[in-house]
Every structure is written in structure tokens, then in C-alpha cells.
Amino acid sequence: MYSEPVTQLIEAFAKLPGIGNKSAQRLAFHVIQLPKERAETLANAILQAVHTVQYCSICCNLADNDPCTICQNSKRDLHTIMVVEDPRDMAAYERTREYHGLYHVLHGVLSPMNSVGPNELKIAELLKRIQETSIEEVITATNPTVEGEATAMYISRLLKPLGVKVTRIAHGIPVGGDLEFVDEVTLTRALEGRVEL
């Protein structure tokens, strides 16, 4: 139907997550009709990112230098590690400017349904950090999903025998949220986690 290079571009886009065949066609025709320089910018950004970005050997974040900027920064609190599922969650906490410790990126959560066990995650790397450096607290900041909770629990059981404090970020009503529209589990968690004023 389409010429060969167009078909190949559509197929390449369609392989990306959340992009179906129709969206892939729309993207392909958009890119083809871009000025050549702008299309090349996209292609080069892909090549550049793929060739320079790697896992930080300490926290497993994706970065273009190793150790990454955060692990290299001696001004951060070197005794606290926040464990997150992926680099985007880490970026979300960095945007708060309220957390000054280190991170550890698991690159996923335990999910027996999808055959993701501890060996598929960066858990051995986390264990090594705890054993080799003076970490006092590990904050589990995986998402509040079934898998996220299970992963936090697994890490807690793994690390507590090593004498390290393991905490979990609080669950509760989101700021600006409306109680009426918050689900029962969150309401219960918010009640359980109440603090004295």
C-alpha cells in the first residue's frame, strides 16, 4: 500500500509501547513531511541516547556518566537510599527538592505473573551497597500497587536482618484531593497513618 521506506517507518513506530497501527501511520507521515533537519534531530537523539546512556554502576539509574551525577555528589546524604521502580520516579522525587539522599533504581517490580523475580530487578546491587557502605535507612518508594507493595515488603525482609532501617513512603489522601472521590483503601490508610497536630 505504502512504499517500502514508509512501511518500515510505520512498523518501527508501531513497536513502541502505547502506539497502535493508526498512531504509527500518523507519526510516520508527520516525520516524513518534517523539514529534513528536524527529522534528523529525532533520529540523532535516539542514536545519541542509545549510545551514551548506561546504567550507573552504583544506583542503576540511567545516565550518561558513571557514577551518575547524584552518586558523585558528596553534598547529598550518603546514609539514606530511596528505592524506586524506575528513573521517572526518581526524577519525580528530585523535582520536589525535598529529598537529599541517594537513590536505587530497581527497573521494575516483583511480578510473578510476568515472570519478574528478584533476579530480574537490581536487588543484588542494592544488597551490595548496603553491605559495602554505611547506609542507615532505606526508604521504599515503589508505587502503591499490589506489586509495588510486595516488592517493598520483600526488600524490607531482605534488609532488616542486616540492621538497616527500612521505611515506606506514606499512603493517604493526595493534597488537593477530595475525600468523596478517594477509594476506601486509601481512606483506611490515611486513617491508620494519622498524625497528631
Place this chain on the structure above:
Amino acid sequence: MYSEPVTQLIEAFAKLPGIGNKSAQRLAFHVIQLPKERAETLANAILQAVHTVQYCSICCNLADNDPCTICQNSKRDLHTIMVVEDPRDMAAYERTREYHGLYHVLHGVLSPMNSVGPNELKIAELLKRIQETSIEEVITATNPTVEGEATAMYISRLLKPLGVKVTRIAHGIPVGGDLEFVDEVTLTRALEGRVEL
């Protein structure tokens, strides 16, 4: 927040139509974590398409050869042109295997709101084809939107004085559709366009 190559890739994805900042982040991290060869396939597909695909000098379709395969095919009905908005509409009609004439791709529709006039579309090229070749019928197959209808009307007024028959694809109830859920305008069009059995 992210390292420079990651930020650049996110920004390049976010410039694509229908891709917001969150989707761009998701795509960028997906691509970065792909095997290098697969990411290169995507980048190369973009470069390949941008460098080889061009407008067919006859029908203005996007193709990697000029004239395009359809315009080169002497077995097609050379006296009929179907005018479509973009290459995807052309591909949709090719999939029916029921149309054997030629095409003309406008690359848009008349839209004064978006400053798209006849000069922004491939209308001069259409006029030239009518004048230089023996076209008997022009089928306007623009979408049944306000702009699509206006564009079909404009082309009709432009070409009729040249003695060419100008037709419009039929509007009506989609096959498999349910009358109950079809809008009034379509129902009226279907009634007007009724054919004897």
C-alpha cells in the same frame, strides 16, 4: 533532572503530534532500554524515509519513486482521478481493491481558520493534470467534514468549466451500523441518496 541525551530524546519525542510530555518520557526510556540494534532500526527507518520519500510529481502521493507505482501502472484506469486529503486515505481506498483509477493527494483541506487556502494544497497540480491529460471523471473523496465538503465543492466549481465530470463519494449509513445510533445529518443524506432495488 535527566542526563542531557535523555532530555534531548524526550524533547524530540514530545514534538511529535499527539505525544505529550509523559508519553515522551515513557517512549524515551523504552527506546534507551531497547537492544542497541532495535533502537538503531527506528533511527535508521526515520533517516531512510526522510531521505528517500518524496512527492510523486504527478499525483503528489508520498513515494520512494517518481512517478509513484500507481501513476506508473498503465493497467489502471487513466481517465479517472480520485482526490483525497492525504496518503492514508489513498491507502484506505487501495485496500478495498475496488478502485482502479488514479489518485490525487491534496495534503490537506481548505481551512480559512488555519490559513489553508487553495495555494497551500496541491490544487494547481490537479488543474494541470486535468488540462494536460484526458481525464473524464474526478471523484472527490475528501472527508465528510465541513472543510472536506467545502474543498470538494471548491474543486467541483473549479473543474466543471473544463468539461470534466466531478462526483462526490456517497454519504450514508455505514455498513454494519445501527440506524438508532446514526446522527440526523447522515440519516438525511442516506435518505436523499437512496437507490432503487
